[in-house]
Amino acid sequence: MDWITIVLSLAVLLISLYLLLSETSPNAPPCVKGWIPWFGAALEFGKAPLHFIAEARAKYGPVFTVHAAGKRLTFVTLPEHFRIFFMSKDVDFEQAVQDPCYQTASISKESFFKFHPACNSLIKGRLTPGNSALLADHLCEEFNAHLEQLGTKGSGCLNDLVRTVMYPAVMSNLLGKCNAPGHMTAIQEFKQKFAIYDEGFEYGSQLPDLFLREWAQAKQWLLSTVRNMISRVQDNECTDTGNQTLLQHLVTTITDKFLPNYGLLMLWASLANAIPITFWTIAFMMSNPITYRTAMEQIDAAMKKQDKKKTSLTLEDLQQMPYVKWCILEAMRLRAPGAITRKVVQPIKLQNYIIPSGDLLMMSPYWAHRNPEYFPNPEEFRPERWEQADLVKNAFLEGFVAFGGGKYQCPGRWYAIMELHMFVALILYKYEFTLLDSLPKPSPLHLVGTQQPEGPCSVEYRHR
Numbered sequence: 191m192d193w194i195t196i197v198l199s200l201a202v203l204l205i206s207l208y209l210l211l212s213e214t215s216p217n218a219p220p221c222v223k224g225w226i227p228w229f230g231a232a233l234e235f236g237k238a239p240l241h242f243i244a245e246a247r248a249k250y251g252p253v254f255t256v257h258a259a260g261k262r263l264t265f266v267t268l269p270e271h272f273r274i275f276f277m278s279k280d281v282d283f284e285q286a287v288q289d290p291c292y293q294t295a296s297i298s299k300e301s302f303f304k305f306h307p308a309c310n311s312l313i314k315g316r317l318t319p320g321n322s323a324l325l326a327d328h329l330c331e332e333f334n335a336h337l338e339q340l341g342t343k344g345s346g347c348l349n350d351l352v353r354t355v356m357y358p359a360v361m362s363n364l365l366g367k368c369n370a371p372g373h374m375t376a377i378q379e380f381k382q383k384f385a386i387y388d389e390g391f392e393y394g395s396q397l398p399d400l401f402l403r404e405w406a407q408a409k410q411w412l413l414s415t416v417r418n419m420i421s422r423v424q425d426n427e428c429t430d431t432g433n434q435t436l437l438q439h440l441v442t443t444i445t446d447k448f449l450p451n452y453g454l455l456m457l458w459a460s461l462a463n464a465i466p467i468t469f470w471t472i473a474f475m476m477s478n479p480i481t482y483r484t485a486m487e488q489i490d491a492a493m494k495k496q497d498k499k500k501t502s503l504t505l506e507d508l509q510q511m512p513y514v515k516w517c518i519l520e521a522m523r524l525r526a527p528g529a530i531t532r533k534v535v536q537p538i539k540l541q542n543y544i545i546p547s548g549d550l551l552m553m554s555p556y557w558a559h560r561n562p563e564y565f566p567n568p569e570e571f572r573p574e575r576w577e578q579a580d581l582v583k584n585a586f587l588e589g590f591v592a593f594g595g596g597k598y599q600c601p602g603r604w605y606a607i608m609e610l611h612m613f614v615a616l617i618l619y620k621y622e623f624t625l626l627d628s629l630p631k632p633s634p635l636h637l638v639g640t641q642q643p644e645g646p647c648s649v650e651y652r653h654r
């Protein structure tokens with residue numbers, strides 16, 4: 191036997207063993223296994239995971255499992271199963287995200303289970319609707335200052351313009367002015383490092399740093415930036431906003447050496463979804479002239495011919511612009527996170543299937559929002575559908591899960607809505623935009639968080 195025959199025979203033996211040993215129980219959901227041991231269907235899945243989910247659902251039905259990179263991901267796609275996903279005691283959020291938090295922010299397992307509950311309660315408590323309202327005046331000042339730096343006219347990539355203004359403004363608001371990148375070079379550097387970290391976040395949550403050198407470097411850069419921020423807080427250099435910032439609260443909550451690592455994750459969570467959703471909101475509005483006109487009528491009426499350079503925008507003003515809020519929620523609906531996750535800790539029964547403990551249970555807000563029973567003509571951008579929601583009482587439309595649900599629903603959601611409402615109203619009041627490209631498609635490459643645009647979206651803008 192030559193060596194090629196030996197290698198081939200070994201490969202056939204390994205694959206047969208893999209297929210035999212990974213034989214699942216008769217009650218298990220249909221399974222996409224792939225044929226490579228351990229990797230399973232990771233290669234096919236990884237090419238365009240967002241599309242893969244839809245194709246697998248059409249082929250295998252509403253509950254199915256995907257073997258990928260040593261993990262079993264069981265997807266649930268029926269609204270009646272979402273309650274179990276969010277509420278059942280047999281599934282667990284912390285168990286599901288502990289390992290990704292270790293991979294992406296190097297937080298040890300022990301520290302994670304010790305401090306995560308306090309960290310979650312802290313953010314939830316600091317960013318209630320009432321507490322988010324206290325941050326509004328300062329945020330408006332920051333948006334004004336950074337919008338002015340765009341000049342009287344210009345052109346560029348809309349996504350980049352939004353980042354240039356929002357990153358420093360939101361960081362100043364949540365972490366303290368002394369902790370926001372101050373001048374253009376610092377903003378550019380932060381944008382570049384954050385984009386690498388954010389873009390690689392999903393791979394980084396699964397692979398060791400060794401395989402992702404540029405990503406690992408960006409992570410180290412961000413970690414050392416957050417470490418410097420914390421030193422400034424501890425040296426009392428950040429007393430500018432009057433109130434204690436979210437970062438100041440974090441510093442008193444996390445008492446082990448992983449404090450900067452929690453700071454990094456908090457920073458990522460506060461920017462990674464809200465900023466691309468702002469881009470999508472403006473892009474959707476610009477590509478729907480009637481929507482744009484309707485929004486502008488409300489914005490102009492509420493602002494009453496204010497100074498366009500230093501515009502004061504209060505929460506009462508925002509209440510006069512419900513249509514702008516509908517546009518934001520509609521953009522969130524159409525660009526909701528690709529998937530969220532829980533770990534099965536006790537076997538659960540769904541339809542006639544038993545999902546074993548150890549599986550990662552997955553649900554896709556992106557696809558859930560395309561169910562025509564809840565959202566007629568789901569692919570259409572129709573802000574008017576939000577008229578049915580009781581937003582005054584902070585209730586979303588039934589079937590809307592962009593912020594997840596249950597105990598671990600996004601704790602930053604009220605701040606996010608306030609922040610986006612204020613930014614979209616301000617930028618459209620100050621500037622007139624012309625879209626130079628057609629509305630890009632969402633990239634299908636990631637399941638974690640909001641999709642980035644697949645193609646370019648350039649604009650020209652000038653002061654109104």
Ligand code: HEM
Nearest residue numbers: 310459460463464467530592593594595598599600602606
């Ligand atoms: C449009 C903007 C946003 C969207 C769509 C969004 C969405 C989400 C989703 C889907 C989750 C997971 C929930 C679950 O699994 O049930 C989450 C978690 C989280 N979000 Fe948001 N989010 C947004 C903005 C924000 C902002 C502005 C902040 C902070 C200021 C924030 C902080 C967090 C944190 C800290 C977690 C993790 C909670 C934990 O580990 O306990 N998010 N978000």
